[in-house]
Amino acid sequence: MTPEPPSSDTLSRIRALVGDAACTDAAQCHTLALGARPGGGPQAYLAWSSACTDGAALALLAEQFRQERLAEIAASGELSDCRFLPDPGAVCRAGTCRLNQPGPDAA
Template identity: 30%
Template sequence: MKFTIKIILLAFVLQSMQCEEDNINYNNITQEQLNIKKQEILNYISTFSCADASSCNSIAFGAKPCGGPREYLVYPNTVNQTTLETLVNEYHEMDSAFNTQTGAVSDCMVVGPPNTVGCDNGVCTILD
């Protein structure tokens, strides 16, 4: 009996130690959750600065209902690329799930990467 109780308690402890991101319910995404996740990504990017245009990159962001990204984010190459890609991939999964559950439609226009990015006062920006 004591062994069974210990196993049950251990299961509860392990369950409570899961990462918050692992608890995202992709079956019930809200616009507010998307907004919060996007702001988290923008806040992460804003903690880094650029020195010149050559230190800026872009990454596809979001998921249009017809496929392809909604937009591109620009960021300095001083960010941790793995962290940024993880955050952007989480957003993409959330956005795709939201599109499916809401039956979203879009113009299906292809959004290409920016032609020219620059560095303005330490912030990467799209110039075209």
């Protein structure tokens, strides 16, 4: 059995820190760029709430996760698919910060 890469532990810590991302207002909701892609940029985004999460601690963990992913990419020779993932933004829906999902009329 192959051990989990260090990045999986860091991602678990990030998710635990974010928790349920509770919010009462959209201004409390933010996005966090997660990890790294071989061609540059983040591999994903996570919605989080400044009402219940320490942003500075979260930023430190996110940078640690990014560095771990960069090391994994370098070690594995993972190739880029050249896709760009734009920041979707975050909204407060039903008391929880969520990634903004464009509606059917979005361009």
